[in-house]
Amino acid sequence: MSSHLRKVKEGKDRPSILATVNIFWEIVMINPNLIILYVDNPLESASLYADLLETAPTDSHPTFVSFTLASGIMLGLWSKHTASPTALLMGGGGEIAFSVTDEEASSCNL
Numbered sequence: 177m178s179s180h181l182r183k184v185k186e187g188k189d190r191p192s193i194l195a196t197v198n199i200f201w202e203i204v205m206i207n208p209n210l211i212i213l214y215v216d217n218p219l220e221s222a223s224l225y226a227d228l229l230e231t232a233p234t235d236s237h238p239t240f241v242s243f244t245l246a247s248g249i250m251l252g253l254w255s256k257h258t259a260s261p262t263a264l265l266m267g268g269g270g271e272i273a274f275s276v277t278d279e280e281a282s283s284c285n286l
Contacts, residue, residue, distance in 0.1 A: 209249055214256040214263045221253045
């Protein structure tokens with residue numbers, strides 16, 4: 177916690193508008209740690225991601241598979257047929273990008 181936020185909480189300082197915004201972000205800002213992709217078949221999709229990520233899933237079930245990435249972020253593959261609450265939007269809404277070197281791209285025909 178910043179010293180300014182501590183002073184505001186203790187009633188020793190009155191925040192400016194900018195400080196209020198900073199305090200808001202300090203209090204409520206979250207760090208996402210899980211990306212979920214809705215897929216037709218998590219076990220089948222896991223094979224592709226295991227190759228891309230060069231790692232095995234950390235958890236694997238017929239309806240959900242997860243990977244823990246080196247950064248600590250988790251990638252979940254959830255069956256679009258069993259997700260709860262039901263996923264209403266499917267496909268076309270996002271991307272996951274992987275940076276590769278020119279050498280890696282040429283060896284994969286990217």
